[in-house]
Amino acid sequence: MYQENKIIHRIEKIISMEPQLFLDYDGTLVPIIKNPEINQADYDLLKLISHLDSRFEMYIVTGREVSDIIRFLGEYNIIGLHGSIFHIDGQTINIPEFAPYVELFNQIYQNTVYIQEKFHGLRIYNKTGSILFHMGNIKNQRSRETVHKIINFLAFRYNIELYTGIDIIELRIPHINKGTAIKQIRNLNRPAIIIGDDRTDEDSFIANQDAITIKIGDGDTHARFAIPYERVRPLLWELLKIL
Ligand SMILES: O=P(O)(O)OC[C@H]1O[C@H](O[C@H]2O[C@H](CO)[C@@H](O)[C@H](O)[C@H]2O)[C@H](O)[C@@H](O)[C@@H]1O
Numbered sequence: 479m480y481q482e483n484k485i486i487h488r489i490e491k492i493i494s495m496e497p498q499l500f501l502d503y504d505g506t507l508v509p510i511i512k513n514p515e516i517n518q519a520d521y522d523l524l525k526l527i528s529h530l531d532s533r534f535e536m537y538i539v540t541g542r543e544v545s546d547i548i549r550f551l552g553e554y555n556i557i558g559l560h561g562s563i564f565h566i567d568g569q570t571i572n573i574p575e576f577a578p579y580v581e582l583f584n585q586i587y588q589n590t591v592y593i594q595e596k597f598h599g600l601r602i603y604n605k606t607g608s609i610l611f612h613m614g615n616i617k618n619q620r621s622r623e624t625v626h627k628i629i630n631f632l633a634f635r636y637n638i639e640l641y642t643g644i645d646i647i648e649l650r651i652p653h654i655n656k657g658t659a660i661k662q663i664r665n666l667n668r669p670a671i672i673i674g675d676d677r678t679d680e681d682s683f684i685a686n687q688d689a690i691t692i693k694i695g696d697g698d699t700h701a702r703f704a705i706p707y708e709r710v711r712p713l714l715w716e717l718l719k720i721l
Pocket residue numbers: 502503504505509510511512513514517539540541542543610614643644645646676678
């Protein structure tokens with residue numbers, strides 16, 4: 479589906495109402511790669527983001543820790559850890575139930591980190607507010623399945639949410655998602671533009687059905703529009719030309 483022109487046309491209609499812009503990071507602004515630690519923004523992206531931020535009220539909405547995005551992109555408004563942390567105008571606020579979950583995740587991490595040695599290719603990250611199991615380098619299918627079962631058990635044992643993404647499984651704070659976080663931040667008198675590629679971004683699309691929602695890549699979606707990854711940056715540069 480190639481819908482760029484329709485999207486631009488739609489945005490032209492609401493631009494005078496000062497839309498808020500919500501952008502996902504991995505898979506939207508940068509490609510998916512095997513090593514999350516080095517998914518740095520390139521020069522073109524840094525320039526684009528800086529222009530967008532001066533033109534729009536912009537938020538990066540991500541499953542990552544806020545510190546990752548600051549390291550990759552710089553100081554912007556960031557909704558981090560799938561909606562658990564709000565870094566707005568330089569101030570960072572966590573959701574009220576954050577601290578006890580950090581403690582719980584620290585405990586789970588300490589008790590499980592050793593399984594990295596048992597399953598070749600498995601990487602476990604304590605994201606301080608969630609735990610990420612990265613399966614991208616596990617070649618053996620049976621190992622993948624066993625790791626999956628262990629994580630399922632942990633989710634059940636500790637009554638926490640399990641989210642499955644691209645090559646990752648994450649244990650995270652229940653009932654918190656990007657959709658509700660965006661809703662909290664939104665000025666409902668103004669339109670919103672929301673762009674993302676992953677299952678977590680579907681929460682954003684579902685909770686904000688009045689917004690201009692754009693899914694990146696193929697697959698079923700609750701977004702109004704869809705474009706391929708390669709068209710995201712050209713679309714965002716186009717957005718800057720709309721007066
Ligand atoms: O909400 P996002 O900004 O899209 O963040 C979601 C997760 O992104 C990262 O994982 C994904 O990208 C990695 C780097 O390309 C890739 O290795 C991994 O397979 C993808 O799932 C990040 O590592 C996670 O912490 C984020 O939750």
